[in-house]
């Protein structure tokens with residue numbers, strides 16, 4: 001029996017991963033600022049809604065929902081429409097964190113913890129029957145602990161609860177040191193999949209690449225996949241060999 005798959009929403013990515021993400025898994029999306037993590041994750045939700053009738057939750061910790069909606073509109077993605085249809089929920093965990101007033105319907109209170117975040121995610125998921133989830137980004141949770149074991153524990157708890165809820169989730173993080181692939185150095189061990197996004201210098205240009213570094217439960221290419229952000233989103237323009 002073949003495993004149920006969830007389409008990635010990225011042209012060219014399903015093909016090198018056996019048809020999509022294993023359903024119900026959680027995946028870390030990592031890379032420096034500007035490498036396209038937010039767009040990659042938003043496209044997962046957008047295409048899910050547009051093409052597969054799969055509902056989504058976007059937990060935004062870094063950008064205000066208003067800014068996110070506008071950025072997505074620049075790619076022709078009308079998130080507001082899906083929200084109005086109650087097929088998409090954006091949970092605003094950014095505004096109160098930065099002390100800003102918010103008129104959003106779904107918000108997190110100042111100083112919220114992981115458990116209350118998961119409770120809110122659970123509620124929203126059940127409410128609209130969502131199967132896709134994005135948390136952007138983990139470092140913005142500003143975990144006020146420095147002990148690696150403790151951080152690992154917290155992220156492990158978050159990822160276990162998400163697995164329990166049963167959604168397929170993408171979590172973003174950002175490496176701050178060149179020899180590390182994540183912010184805390186533990187996320188890649190906790191998550192069941194890891195996708196690394198990068199910008200590489202080529203002559204006077206910067207080229208975008210992504211790589212599936214780990215994806216439990218499926219065969220996948222280990223190849224660096226060059227991609228572009230085009231008018232309506234991310235397109236991998238070189239498929240390479242079949243895995």
Ligand SMILES: Nc1ncnc2c1ncn2[C@@H]1O[C@H](COP(=O)(O)OP(=O)(O)O)[C@@H](O)[C@H]1O
Nearest residue numbers: 032033034035036037038039040074075229230
């Ligand atoms: N409408 C667009 N068309 C083409 N490229 C875009 C568009 N919007 C943003 N970008 C590119 O995407 C980058 C931001 O991507 P983003 O997903 O926000 O990165 P990250 O979340 O990794 O910081 C911008 O710096 C820009 O290069």
Ligand SMILES: [Mg+2]
Nearest residue numbers: 037038062136
């Ligand atoms: Mg981002």
